[in-house]
Structures are given as C-alpha cells and as structure tokens.
Amino acid sequence: MYHFAREQPDDHWEVEALYDLCFAPGREALSSYRLRDGVAPVAALCVVARDTDGTLAGAIRHWPVHVGESRALLLGPVAVHPTRQGEGLGAALVEDSLGRARDLGWSRVLLVGDASYYGRFGFERLPGVEMPPPTNPDRVLGLGDWAGVSGKVTR
Numbered sequence: 001m002y003h004f005a006r007e008q009p010d011d012h013w014e015v016e017a018l019y020d021l022c023f024a025p026g027r028e029a030l031s032s033y034r035l036r037d038g039v040a041p042v043a044a045l046c047v048v049a050r051d052t053d054g055t056l057a058g059a060i061r062h063w064p065v066h067v068g069e070s071r072a073l074l075l076g077p078v079a080v081h082p083t084r085q086g087e088g089l090g091a092a093l094v095e096d097s098l099g100r101a102r103d104l105g106w107s108r109v110l111l112v113g114d115a116s117y118y119g120r121f122g123f124e125r126l127p128g129v130e131m132p133p134p135t136n137p138d139r140v141l142g143l144g145d146w147a148g149v150s151g152k153v154t155r
C-alpha cells in the first residue's frame with residue numbers, strides 16, 4: 001500500500017536522489033530540463049508515494065510550458081524506486097496526476113518518453129510539436145486537446 005501526498009519542501013532532496021538513482025547520469029542535461037530552468041513546478045501536481053513505513057517509493061512532478069501560443073502541462077519526471085518497479089505504482093502516479101490535472105483545468109499534457117509505456121494512458125506522438133533540440137521527435141507524446149496546437153515548446 002502506498003500513500004500519495006503533495007510533495008513538500010522537505011521532500012525535495014529525497015525526490016532528487018530518487019531521480020538520480022532511476023535515471024541515467026546527466027539527466028539534467030536533457031533538453032526537457034531547459035524548459036524547467038527557473039520555472040516553478042505545478043505544486044499541486046508534484047506528488048510523492050510513500051509506503052507504510054514512510055519510505056519514498058515513487059515521485060512525479062509537472063511543469064507548465066507553452067506550445068506556440070497555447071499552454072500545456074509537461075509531465076515528468078516520474079520515477080519508481082527500482083525495488084518497487086513493476087507493481088503498478090508508476091501507472092498509479094501517472095493516472096492520479098492526470099486526474100488531478102483535469103480537475104485543475106489542464107486540457108493538454110505533453111511528455112518526452114517511451115510510447116510503448118505511455119501509450120497505455122492514451123499518449124500519442126505529437127508530430128507538430130517541437131521540443132528544444134536534441135529531442136527524438138518519436139518520444140514527444142501528448143494527451144488531451146491538441147487540435148490546432150503546434151509549434152515550439154517554450155518555458
């Protein structure tokens with residue numbers, strides 16, 4: 001059983017350590033991080049999952065971005081501790097935050113990730129949406145109302 005709670009300032013470095021553990025070294029050099037530089041995350045959509053003894057098992061954060069003139073939500077990073085992967089926690093974090101995002105009025109969500117994982121939530125490739133280089137366009141995925149929305153993704 002996991003308890004989901006909004007990330008608090010005291011959780012910050014623990015979440016950073018989890019991301020360092022789960023992602024390849026140099027994760028902050030990825031182009032998606034340039035969209036996060038100097039921009040506050042959407043606090044209501046930064047969630048930690050702890051098990052019953054309080055150990056951090058997973059975390060997800062989101063940032064606001066622009067695509068052309070339109071607002072969008074950038075999902076991620078999301079990570080689950082290697083000892084807890086494959087139990088459905090990653091899916092639960094994604095689905096929980098997509099529900100919260102809808103309730104908060106976000107109509108479109110963007111991410112850079114594997115279509116083979118995110119397809120299960122309904123994410124599809126966004127051909128007209130340009131992440132800062134270098135980003136593999138096949139990994140730029142979206143969910144929600146993307147009709148007529150295209151262009152460069154900016155902070």
Ligand SMILES: CC(C)(COP(=O)(O)OP(=O)(O)OC[C@H]1O[C@@H](n2cnc3c(N)ncnc32)[C@H](O)[C@@H]1OP(=O)(O)O)[C@@H](O)C(=O)NCCC(=O)NCCS
Binds near residue numbers: 078079
């Ligand atoms: C991706 C991640 C968050 C998934 O968390 P999780 O709790 O293991 O996910 P779930 O238990 O909900 O789902 C597990 C399923 O996803 C699949 N999966 C995990 N990562 C995948 C990937 N990158 N591509 C395709 N499938 C993937 C698993 O093979 C498993 O498949 P199955 O359901 O057919 O057995 C976790 O593996 C992780 O932290 N990875 C390292 C960080 C990362 O890559 N984050 C995502 C950035 S795009």
